[in-house]
Amino acid sequence: METKIFQSDQINQAAALLRQGELVAFPTETVYGLGANALLPESVKQVFAVKGRPSDNPLIVHVTDFSMTKEYVESYHPLTEKIVQHFWPGPLTLIFSIKTGSLSPVVTGGLSTAAFRMPDNKKTLSLIEETGAPLVGPSANTSGKPSPTTALHVYHDLKGKIAGILDDGATQIGVESTVLDLSGEVPTILRPGAVTKEKLEEVLGIEVPLDKHLVTESETPKAPGMKYKHYSPDTPVLMIKPADWKQAIAWAEMNNKKVGLLTTPKIADQYRSADRFVFADDTIEAATRGLFSGLRALDEAQKADIIFAEVFPDDHLGLAYMNRLKKAAAQNYFAEK
Template identity: 90%
Template sequence: METKIFQSDQINQAAALLRQGELVAFPTETVYGLGANALLPESVKQVFTVKGRPSDNPLIVHVADFSMTAEFVESYHPLTEKIVKHFWPGPLTLIFKIKEGSLNPVVTGGLSTAAFRMPDNKKTLSLIEKTDAPLVGPSANTSGRPSPTTALHVYHDLKGKIAGILDDGATQIGVESTVLDLSGEVPTILRPGAVTQEALEEILGIEVPLDKHLVKESETPKAPGMKYKHYSPDTPVLMINSDDWEKALIWAEANDKKVGLLVTPKIADKYSSADRFVFADETVEAATRGLFSGLRALDEAKKVDIIFAEVFPEDHLGLAYMNRLKKAAAQNYFSEM
């Protein structure tokens, strides 16, 4: 299969393929999604096949406006209107109880709930409108690999497996959306992202708990990205605390390990002899934007035996960064042997 790259003036062609049941990757402000018409179960099944993704893992349904959810949602949480007003379009996925039979179980993972998002990307909103159907959109990569933040990343993983990719350059945020469960009484974050716990609590005026449960391989997750290990390159990753860089590099040299660094400029300047991917600046925003690109670049170069990654405080956006990094590293920090 030829995988076509679509530009802004070719959105109609991409939408036609989706209506026909083909798969087309699309850009969002977070990462690129692997699009299939959510109303065509056979197309959705192709998503799992192409990604090598477990079929019990629910998919996010992407809509062009909030009104598109009404066909599927059984009931809305009382805070839904306030949440949508402040955070849609944007990097926030909402989980609702759905009407029985309104979505095929292949979309929901067999659950009585479904996840919905309105992405903040004009090209993709136009694509959904022109398809005249919501789109499922898990990250457009091989399952378990770092999520794609450019069309080139998608092409690298899925060339010849999907019909097309709608290109809109690099994504702005770099990690997947926050997932907020609104199917129960208390809004609960199932996956942290750029819409932070603090931002939600400020707008809603209530405490919004974070579910830190890590789903084992034998469990069915309620939302994507809840697995214990995820986003992993083939090259092993270790997280390095700020006081451990010298010890970690000494350990690597003693064990004849070629190291790649995933770091801010300050750390990169200090250890300039190592292979490295350097974030644009010292901020957690830059680190989050570059995390998946850096993991991919160091892994695909095949020059290193292990990746040492810089950590950030686990608050605000740092919570999302560390959530993804911990899973990429299978929860492993460097510690002296």
């Protein structure tokens, strides 16, 4: 299969393929999604096959506006309107209880709930509108590997497996959306993202708990990205705490380990390595934007035996960054034995 790269003036062609049941990857402000018509179960099944994704993993349904969800949702949480007004379009996915039979179990993972998002990307909103149906859109990569933040990343993983990719350059945020569960009484974050716990609490005026439960391989997750290990390159990753860099580098040299550095300029300037990916600046925003790109670049270069990755405080946007990094590293920090 030829995988075509679509530009802005070719959105109608990409939409035609989606209506026919083909798969087309699309850009969002977070990462690139692997698009299929959410109303065509056989197409959605192909998403799992192409990604190598467990079929019990629910998918996010991407819509053009809030009214598009009403055909599927059974009931809305009382705070839904306030949340949507403040955060849609944007990097926030909302989970609702849905009407029986309104969406295929292939989309919901067999659950009585479904996840919805309105992405903040004009090209993709046009694509959904042109398709005339909502689109499922898990990250457009091989399952378990770092998510794609450019069309080139998608092409690298899925060339010849999907019909096309709608290109919109590099994504702005770099990690997947926050997932907020509104199917119960208390809004609960199932996956942290750029819409932080603090931002939600400021708007809603209530405490918004974070579900830190990590799902094992035998459990059915309620939202994507809840597995214990995820986003992992083939090269092993170790998280390095601020006080441990000198010791970690010395350990690597002593054990003849070629190290790839995934760090801010502040750390990178202190150590010389055969291979490195340096974030654009020292901020958590730059680190989050560059995390998946950096993991991919260091892995694909095949110059490192191990990747040393910089950690950030587990709060605000750092919570989203560390959530992904911990899973990429299989929860492993450097600790000299």
